Amino acid sequence: MKNILAPSILSADFKVLGEQVKTCAENGAEYLHFDVMDGMFVSNISFGIPVLASIKGAADIVMDVHLMIEEPIRYVEAFHKAGADILNVHYEACEDVQATLDAIHKCGMKAGLTIKPATPVEVLKPYLDQAELFLIMSVEPGKGGQSFIPESLDKIRELRGLLNEKGLTADVEVDGGIHLGNAKEVLESGANVLVAGSAVFKDNIAENVKGFMEILNENE
């Protein structure tokens, strides 16, 4: 299973966003994690459709969009048009999860289904063959720079186990509090896509991405 780094631009320097995205891609990051917050599902507001459309051309990288918004089905088409490749929606934010995943697929995007730290993996069972990616939040969604919740490791193991039982090879992505010191154990638990915001965009971005790529490649 391919291991992938998804730098979260929530911690980027927006004055030079395009350059920083290019640095991530040039040093091995394959996904760019794009956190959208609506001030309702989470209390913060981040950025949205025009920013995505604008950075789409900055580098050759898969746009992995994490929608922390209520009723994301309303915006599926708009994010597709702006350049999303993978659209992650929260289980907790959808009135009709299946209809939302279907809408994402209808536009030709990959679907990601996301759960918050307090939501059990069990709720994903009906959708295991309905999404290409499952995102386990390892912090409370809403802001970057928080500490990894250790119980997330059990959730990752449980989810990978359920997928394996069914012979499914979906991406298991983990988001929140990931750094060079805990990346290996997150991968060993069964994740293959690591989101990292503050650990990538502090100090030397190229060196940080290279450090993650080394761990990702060693643990494939």
Ligand SMILES: O=C(CO)[C@H](O)[C@H](O)COP(=O)(O)O
């Ligand atoms: O979805 C998110 C927050 O809601 C971010 O993707 C996440 O927190 C990444 O930031 P960091 O690596 O600094 O924890």
Ligand SMILES: [Fe+2]
């Ligand atoms: Fe995120």
